[in-house]
Amino acid sequence: MKSKKVYINVIYFFGALGGLLFGYDTGVISGALIFIKEDLGLTPFMEGLVVSGVLIGALAGAAFGGTLADRIGRKKLIIWLGALFSIGAIGTGFSSNVESLVLFRIVLGVAVGGASAIVPLYLSEMAPAAIRGRVASLNTLMNALGILMAYVINYVFSSSGRWDWMLLLAIVPSLLLMVGMLFMPESPRWLLQNEREEEARRVLLLTRDSDEIDLEIKSIKALKTEEKVPLSELFSPLMRPILLVGVGVAIFQQVIGTNTIIYYTPTILIDSGIGASSAIAGTIGIGIINVLFTIIGTVLIDRLGRKMLMLIGNIGMSLALGVLGVSTLFFQAPSWLLLGCLGLFMVAYSASWGMVAWVVLAEIFPLKIRGTAIGFASTCLWLANIAVSLSFPVLLESLGSSVLFLVYAVIGIAAFLFVLKFVPETKGKSLEEIEAEITAKKSIA
Template sequence: MKINKSLIFILGALGGLLYGYDNGVISGALLFIDKDIPLNQYTEGLVVSAMVVGAIIGAGGSGPLSDRIGRRRLVLIIALVYIIGSLLMAFSPNIAVLILGRFVIGLAVGGSMATVPVYLSEMAPTEFRGSLGSLNQLMITIGILVAFLVNYAFTDIEGWRWMLGLAVVPSVILLIGIAFMPESPRWLLEHRSEKAARDVMKITFNSDKEIDHEIKEMREISKVSESTLSVLKSPWLRPTLIVGCVFALFQQIVGINAIIFYAPKIFGKAGLGEATSILGTVGIGTVNVLVTIIAVFIADKVGRKKLLVTGNIGMVASLVIMAILIWTMGIKSSAVIIIICLSLFIVFFGLTWGPILWVMLPEMFPMRARGAATGIATLVLNFGTLLVAQIFPILNSALSTEWVFLIFAVIGILAMLFVIKYLPETRGRSLEEIEYDLRKRTSAKTPDM
């Protein structure tokens, strides 16, 4: 069966929707779990962070696995794991099973985070790679928004089991959709044949000339006799791998997950009721989706570094303004201002750091270790998520809200300095050109191109 190329990218990015849903849904569910399964500050942190612990393991293991068995087969496994985790959470009789379900979901989350960006990047033509790679982040934001809407829909009945269990629906769609998705052409060229790679590229590329050029570059790179492990261990890749890992860590600790995980708690601290708090997160989620749609259209028109620096300036300004106003007016008098400032933060994050990380990570790494290296960076990213999930509730209890936001503002400034000094520009170059430049720059073995 022939499949439309747009549908390939949408189905390929569906793992991002599940990641976003399971990330966002916990914020509303936490308001009601305690009324059924007693929670304290420690167990609440475990419920949130169990998914992240699973994601760390899932990301670390899925990268090498995707290089070995292919991106498509791994997505099939990920869909099954999503289904199992969702059902465990929905029917959990106690805190232990609930945490286990969150952990299982985390395995799938980590796997999809490491695999989906690689798949989209390897499927996309060079001139559209930024836009198509941004689909992953768009699906993440849609997943978060759907989670917030589901949370609001089940607020009246305090239906936290429905909130957590409805992740089964997109999981089943992904499981069915995988039957119609082709394998990555770059993986096919390495493990099957040139003909198999060409057949897939004919779906997504506009001309035979483009395909011939990409195949030629892929062939030149593949002539370098290296294994995935030898590339990962090589001194020439190490600096880029470190930069990729720090880049991924910064994306998570600039403050976005504190807002996604704990927005209802922040609004509650500002004096808003449960339903109003969840409705506030729906507004934030809607803004997130809308600006990410814009990001899909501008990702290939503006330099990646320029977008990231602009985002940092906007996020830091939003946090600092919010902190100053809360300090001068008091948090309960600043509920509207908090919603506006958090929305501005989301605007700048959704236009820049949200999508650009998922575009750039697979761009930065060489073909033979792209899945594994992206998996390692994603592992570090999930460690950052875990750090925020564990520390934010403690900070929010120990410090006044404005000081918490100022801490994230300082982190945002450090992230901006890192981008300016260490991050390479990748817009407008093929994956093979980027790899060739990396090898040349680091005196690694290079093919004749």
Template sequence: MSATTAPPAATHGKATAVFTCILAALAGLMFGLDIGVISGAQQFLQKDFGIGDDTLGWIVSIMMLGAALGALLAGWLSSQLGRKRTLILGAVLFVGGSVLCGLAWTPHVLIAGRLVLGLAIGLASFTAPLYLAEIAPESIRGAMISLYQLMITIGILVAFLSDTAFSYSGNWRWMLGVIAIPGALFLFGVGFLPESPRWLMMKDRQPEAEQVLRKLLGSNDAIAREIGEIREQLKTPQRGWHLFQQNRNFRRSVGLGVLLQVMQQLTGMNVVMYYAPRIFQDMGYATESQMWFTAIVGLVNVLATFIAIGLVDKLGRKPILYIGFVVMAIGLGVVGTMMHLGIHDHGQQIFTVVMLLVFIVGFAMSAGPLIWTLCSEIQPLKGRDFGIGCSTFTNWVANWLVGLSFLPLLNGIGQAETFWLYAAFNVVFIAFTIWLVPETKGVTLEQIERKLMAGQPLRQIGR
């Protein structure tokens, strides 16, 4: 290739790579849509079906149990079928689950539809970031993976806005069923994605891997370099279960990853995401106001995510987590106090909403994205898939338990006490961050692994 033709080829390859990654990141949009859409539908389907809070809790939370099962299957499926086919399967489940939810004729059918959506989310939450990491050129890899996280928050916001639009008619079936439309578009788009070059190399299909890289990189030198790097990586096989059994230090990193995901769920964020209209109802707002404030929650969640993206490599992981946990504890503590004292006028309503939004900012700028970052950074190479798989599974199981237990907590110990409980969890997590969480800013994965395997305390395996 001549010097005059190489730059245009490389530029075209990068443009193709960016387009491919954006299309794959839409899996995050579907993920967010399914998380957010149930929030606005609850009061309407509860009225139509005549169900209590216990059944409603299962309708809301069963999706997270399905996601845990999907995440368990995703590693095997993405290895056997390939990343692309696993994403296609996830897209099919997105569409099928959405249609089933929209047509549900009994609460049990709705629960089944939500379970199918959970399986789709579990597949997507594992496979899409993996695919993005393997397909994106190194120069844009971090941005593309961050884009996936951003797409999740945008999906939640779009779902809240859609719920608000349909709330005037009270048609919960359209709320739940309409996301089959973007699901079908995603399914159509995924069909045009190339397979992961790394997976093709794993299956001894190097010529096909080179064809994909030619579209993504353009330059022959870049293709040869990438092929060499993939071949070198594949010399280190994943032996996570064996390493977990044999090595105490690896068990420590897996345990920390599990703890971090439990911490993320016990901040109380997903309680707000799943039950926001119910929370605003308890503040005294009418249905239309509940829905619009829920949409504002989604918007604040999107905007505050940019804070984390902008600061994570400047301030570091731990300072941002400290700030986030403090802000979340204050936000939920004040919300609980206001509910305890009683919300009697419009000024007190607005103040309580503002403090709830303060809590949202605290999460979206800290524990939301950074927990996932840390869970990927602390695992040694030979056990990375196993360690991340354990932490992802824990995230969904904890998510399911939090979603299932919130309404019983409200009805059992009271509104104020429930928010105080989650505020207290955030205070405890400050201590956990001090004692256990390493600062990984500016530290290579190899340095982290060496310190971990040398037996240094977890908080010291960073810098």
């Protein structure tokens, strides 16, 4: 029994390792950018392009990742994503000009986008309903650890300015992901969807009690479809309301201000008069907060529920950004206040939207279109991410950070109202129960 529990944890660890790479490759650029700007002479637009290279690639990865996951399987696709992470890490680390740096950042982005959609999907399909929220949120915990790891690496190399090593070291977890997933099982739901019941039964036995297997297989098969579902099915009258919920959650997660915190915290602190090394050291504190409160969120998600966590998070984020905007607009805010507001934002975001959005996206869509629907919602997410990240340096130069923080605070209020009215509560329900209720046009709020 103990060996079985260990193997279960290994499955969840390697399944979530893509989240660590997602976090590292999006977080590492915050510190590296300070030195890349000096070495390559970046304009504000080129600065935004270097940051957004990952996001441009992520758009493609998210768009095709879901469909590929339905076609070749979750496990095989994650292995291929590990290979792309490795290629991107090597390419960015050895880039000698902005063109090759952006190119390989795009390659990394394809892996990031695919992982953002498929890792939560794989974890949610592997986990029992009672702990699915905690297991699926491991992706975000690993994401937070990846961001923290990036911040620490940034600080280690900040005195030398070796941004190439900051980017290159992502090769270590990417190779671990690629090799480790070779020994992990395929999603039992994907196996059943593809007429491989005996394999699905063996996989379920790894993570379930034997007396639960027949009932779960029966419930999955009851909702399985043998027909290929066209993309147009996403926009059918039955699916359209839940698709709009998924797209809304995906977009709001990106436009409530988190990208400005993760990507540009060192820049914000340097603009307030803090030195480069001290600014990067400050991000380590933000990264630690991110990890700790992501852990707290994983404990609370199956207790308080997805919806309540998102609402509480919106209140904290909007308050932090509002104070940050007002304090910097009307007077020279001290560095402790800036760090305090940044920390409050990360507390609220990490314990709520940072992980809950991915869990909700992995839960609300029916099995027959789950991969495609998550891919579509993730595409919208990365489009919003690109828009925010490309525009932020330019808007920061023209409008100033104070106005931007206030705008994001208002968007946070809009997100609160959206969740309150439209987002369903899925706590404690199996994926099949959620699907049956949606299909029957019942409320699951």
